[in-house]
Amino acid sequence: MKILYYTSTGNNLFIAKQLGGELLSIPQLVKDNIYEIKDDSVGIVFPVFFATSPKTLREFVEKVNIHADYIFLICSYGSDGDYHALKIMKKTFNKRGININYTNSVLMVDNFLPVFDMAHEMEIKNDSDIEKQIEIIKNDIISKKDFIYSKKHFTNVPFIEKILESTMTSKYHIIADDGCSSCRICTKVCPRGNIEVIDGKPHFGEACDFCLSCVHHCKTHTLSINDEANPNERYINPNVKLSEIIKSNNLYQ
Incomplete structure (x- = not known):
C-alpha cells in the first residue's frame, strides 16, 4: 500500500503514519516529477483548505495516474468542508477515468489562525477521539471496504471551487x-x-x-x-x- 500525503503542521502526516504502508510526500513527488503511482492499494491523505484541498494537491490530482485495485481519499478537517473537499477530488479523478473506492474524514485541530484559537482547539479536540477515528478508517481500508462519505452540505461545489478560496486568500x-x-x-x-x-x-x-x-x-x-x-x-x-x-x-x- 502507498499513501500520498500533504502536510503542513503534521496532522496529515500523523494520519498517514497511523494508516501504515509506504508514505510518499506529494510536494516531493511534484518536485521529482513523479506522476505514475502503482500498488494494490493507494490512498491520498490531505487537509481541507477553504472547503477544498491545497492548490499543490489539486494540480497534482489533475496529472497523477494511479494504478491500483483499491483507491481511497482521507481528509482532515477542523470544522466543516470535508464533504466538499472529498467530493471535488473524487469528481476530478472520476473525470479522468480513475475510480475511487473509499472516502472519509478525520476531525482534528483546526489550525487556520484567522478564525480559530489554537489553545481552545487543542482543549476541545481529544487525541483519543482522533485515534479512534483513524483506527476505524484503517480497519475499513485493510478490509477494502467500499464507502463514499456523505454529509449534509451548506452550498454547491462550483461555488466552493470558484469563489470561497479567492475570497479567503484576499481577505x-x-x-x-x-x-x-x-x-x-x-x-x-x-x-x-x-x-x-x-x-x-x-x-x-x-x-x-x-x-x-x-x-x-x-x-x-x-x-x-x-x-x-x-x-x-x-x-x-x-x-x-x-x-x-x-x-x-x-x-x-
Missing part, C-alpha cells in the same frame, strides 16, 4: 515583521518552495498555498496573519517531528 495575508533569526525553517517547511530569507527577512513569491506552515513553525513569531483569533498561539501536531515535516516539504534538499 487574509501573511505578515513578516522584524525579529527574524534567519533560521530558515519557513523556507524548509513550505510545500511550494515559495519563501526566501533575504537580508534577514522572509520574502514570499506568488505560489503560496496559504497552508500557514511557515507561520506555525516560526520560532520568533516574525510571521503572523492579519486578524488572528489569538496571535500568541501556534499549533504543531505533537506526534510529528519538525524534521519529518522538513523532509516532506523542503524542496531545496
Whole structure:
C-alpha cells in the first residue's frame, strides 16, 4: 500500500503514519516529477483548505495516474468542508477515468489562525477521539471496504471551487515583521518552495498555498496573519517531528 500525503503542521502526516504502508510526500513527488503511482492499494491523505484541498494537491490530482485495485481519499478537517473537499477530488479523478473506492474524514485541530484559537482547539479536540477515528478508517481500508462519505452540505461545489478560496486568500495575508533569526525553517517547511530569507527577512513569491506552515513553525513569531483569533498561539501536531515535516516539504534538499 502507498499513501500520498500533504502536510503542513503534521496532522496529515500523523494520519498517514497511523494508516501504515509506504508514505510518499506529494510536494516531493511534484518536485521529482513523479506522476505514475502503482500498488494494490493507494490512498491520498490531505487537509481541507477553504472547503477544498491545497492548490499543490489539486494540480497534482489533475496529472497523477494511479494504478491500483483499491483507491481511497482521507481528509482532515477542523470544522466543516470535508464533504466538499472529498467530493471535488473524487469528481476530478472520476473525470479522468480513475475510480475511487473509499472516502472519509478525520476531525482534528483546526489550525487556520484567522478564525480559530489554537489553545481552545487543542482543549476541545481529544487525541483519543482522533485515534479512534483513524483506527476505524484503517480497519475499513485493510478490509477494502467500499464507502463514499456523505454529509449534509451548506452550498454547491462550483461555488466552493470558484469563489470561497479567492475570497479567503484576499481577505487574509501573511505578515513578516522584524525579529527574524534567519533560521530558515519557513523556507524548509513550505510545500511550494515559495519563501526566501533575504537580508534577514522572509520574502514570499506568488505560489503560496496559504497552508500557514511557515507561520506555525516560526520560532520568533516574525510571521503572523492579519486578524488572528489569538496571535500568541501556534499549533504543531505533537506526534510529528519538525524534521519529518522538513523532509516532506523542503524542496531545496
